[in-house]
Amino acid sequence: MALPAFINQLLLMLNSGMVLQEAMERVALNYELKDADGQNSFILAYTKIYRDCRKSGENFMKSFCRFGNESKVKELSRVARILADGDARGTDMWNRLADEGEELWAERKRIAMERIRIAESKMSFPLGLILMGLVIITAAPAMMQMYID
Secondary structure: OOHHHHHHHHHHHHHOOOOHHHHHHHHHHHHHHOOOOOOOHHHHHHHHHHHHHHHHOOOHHHHHHHHHHHOOOHHHHHHHHHHHHHHHHOOOOHHHHHHHHHHHHHHHHHHHHHHHHHHHHHHHHHHHHHHHHHHHHHHHHHHHHHHHO
């Protein structure tokens, strides 16, 4: 769920003139400054990779690409491949990253709409019960009036 926001941050920094390596490090620093309690597993893994690379001196880009390829998340491996191509070959990755980010946002939106539909269907039964209760409460005085007369 954090991958589309990560891509947007990278695109913003790349568009402002930063180099890819520097932009990725800046994103990692921003993630480290945030409170770690509410973060998801991608952000925690990303900051861990950054800290490990700073300690060992390994290339951060290569470590992230290895993490993306080893993960079982196909979207993350696609993003890692795009970043690796951009870093190694110098290809124009901005458009490819933007397209991937748009696809991820669309997928996230689809998941949210699906959850909304599920919540609507779960709430229809209690709503029906409340409506039946209102009908009974409203109709009860009229029914009692008919039996009394």
